[in-house]
Amino acid sequence: MSQVTCDLTISLDGFASGPNQSMTDPLGEGGELLHRWQFEESQANAAAREGILAAGAYIMGRNMFAGPGTWAEEWRGWWGEDPPYHAPVYVLTHQPREPLEMQGGTTFTFVTDGIESALAQARTAAGSKDVAIAGGAQTVRQFLSAGLIDELRLHIAPIVLGAGERLLDGVANLKLEPTEVSGTGLVTHVRYRVIR
Amino acid sequence: MSQVTCDLTISLDGFASGPNQSMTDPLGEGGELLHRWQFEESQANAAAREGILAAGAYIMGRNMFAGPGTWAEEWRGWWGEDPPYHAPVYVLTHQPREPLEMQGGTTFTFVTDGIESALAQARTAAGSKDVAIAGGAQTVRQFLSAGLIDELRLHIAPIVLGAGERLLDGVANLKLEPTEVSGTGLVTHVRYRVIR
Numbered sequence: 001m002s003q004v005t006c007d008l009t010i011s012l013d014g015f016a017s018g019p020n021q022s023m024t025d026p027l028g029e030g031g032e033l034l035h036r037w038q039f040e041e042s043q044a045n046a047a048a049r050e051g052i053l054a055a056g057a058y059i060m061g062r063n064m065f066a067g068p069g070t071w072a073e074e075w076r077g078w079w080g081e082d083p084p085y086h087a088p089v090y091v092l093t094h095q096p097r098e099p100l101e102m103q104g105g106t107t108f109t110f111v112t113d114g115i116e117s118a119l120a121q122a123r124t125a126a127g128s129k130d131v132a133i134a135g136g137a138q139t140v141r142q143f144l145s146a147g148l149i150d151e152l153r154l155h156i157a158p159i160v161l162g163a164g165e166r167l168l169d170g171v172a173n174l175k176l177e178p179t180e181v182s183g184t185g186l187v188t189h190v191r192y193r194v195i196r
Numbered sequence: 197m198s199q200v201t202c203d204l205t206i207s208l209d210g211f212a213s214g215p216n217q218s219m220t221d222p223l224g225e226g227g228e229l230l231h232r233w234q235f236e237e238s239q240a241n242a243a244a245r246e247g248i249l250a251a252g253a254y255i256m257g258r259n260m261f262a263g264p265g266t267w268a269e270e271w272r273g274w275w276g277e278d279p280p281y282h283a284p285v286y287v288l289t290h291q292p293r294e295p296l297e298m299q300g301g302t303t304f305t306f307v308t309d310g311i312e313s314a315l316a317q318a319r320t321a322a323g324s325k326d327v328a329i330a331g332g333a334q335t336v337r338q339f340l341s342a343g344l345i346d347e348l349r350l351h352i353a354p355i356v357l358g359a360g361e362r363l364l365d366g367v368a369n370l371k372l373e374p375t376e377v378s379g380t381g382l383v384t385h386v387r388y389r390v391i392r
Contacts, residue, residue, distance in 0.1 A: 012350075013364040014208075158371075158372035158373060162367075162368060168356050175355075176355070177381050179381075181379045183374050183386075188386050190384050192354060
């Protein structure tokens with residue numbers, strides 16, 4: 001059955017990005033260290049990496065699409081002309097904008113009427129496939145707090161960032177059950193079922 | 197070779213205890229949920245539980261021994277007359293006190309001259325066995341920051357406490373490598389080697 005999933009990499013102290021995010025440093029200070037496992041150990045982490053991009057539709061926050069800088073009408077995302085999603089991506093924003101069709105099947109659709117609307121559109125687009133909440137941390141928190149995520153897949157990097165944006169700050173009453181653990185020298189993967 | 201180890205259970209948001217610790221609620225609000233895995237799944241987590249009590253000597257902070265209440269000369273710890281350690285336990289404190297010999301091989305020795313002194317005494321007592329930093333979070337942080345821990349074994353409970361004492365707050369420059377992961381429905385065990 002189609003699920004709502006979320007993959008997120010966090011530091012051991014719970015940060016999904018480092019401090020002082022900017023257009024030139026979108027992951028914040030030290031934030032790129034979170035993702036070493038994806039690049040330096042891509043083979044060993046193939047299953048986890050493929051899982052991140054297996055959904056039939058994606059939802060992301062405005063900051064994940066455009067970064068902390070000024071929203072520009074000509075901005076086309078961080079991923080070049082052929083983004084890795086190859087599926088519809090719904091971007092939460094308050095500023096209406098025409099859909100943006102990229103190469104390879106990725107279309108960014110801008111949703112101004114909230115997370116439930118984005119989820120309904122994404123579910124329809126995904127069909128029998130999963131809907132993935134792609135990030136960032138604030139968007140994931142919104143979906144978690146609303147009880148809309150079925151499976152949270154955390155990728156815990158063995159680093160301490162000390163500051164930045166914490167995934168779970170302010171998320172109350174979250175009941176989780178770990179269902180699978182695995183890992184390498186650069187990451188620990190934990191798959192959690194969200195208990196309703 | 198003898199190592200300095202540390203086992204600590206933390207919530208998914210990084211807390212080693214809940215908020216508002218007191219003599220009647222030494223783990224803080226919600227803190228007892230951290231340790232469900234030890235009591236409700238004792239068989240499934242037998243290896244991890246045995247690892248916690250395999251050391252030849254232990255070091256703990258004053259608050260772990262006596263709680264947040266008034267230090268009383270007649271206080272004999274939280275563990276009854278036959279504590280589970282069955283080995284020398286060195287308690288960090290500023291108040292001198294005579295050693296306290298309990299049943300079953302546990303002796304609490306009160307160390308007033310700092311963590312290095314406690315570690316030296318514990319190493320001598322442990323011989324070829326490991327020295328374990330038993331807690332609480334503040335004491336673990338001191339040893340981590342001083343680079344004195346070889347292996348950190350985190351037991352991550354799938355709960356969000358939201359407040360309390362965070363293990364890794366203020367610990368900078370910590371380099372870790374996960375070497376083993378396992379778990380059950382109530383806990384994820386991750387063994388980290390501290391990289392020097």
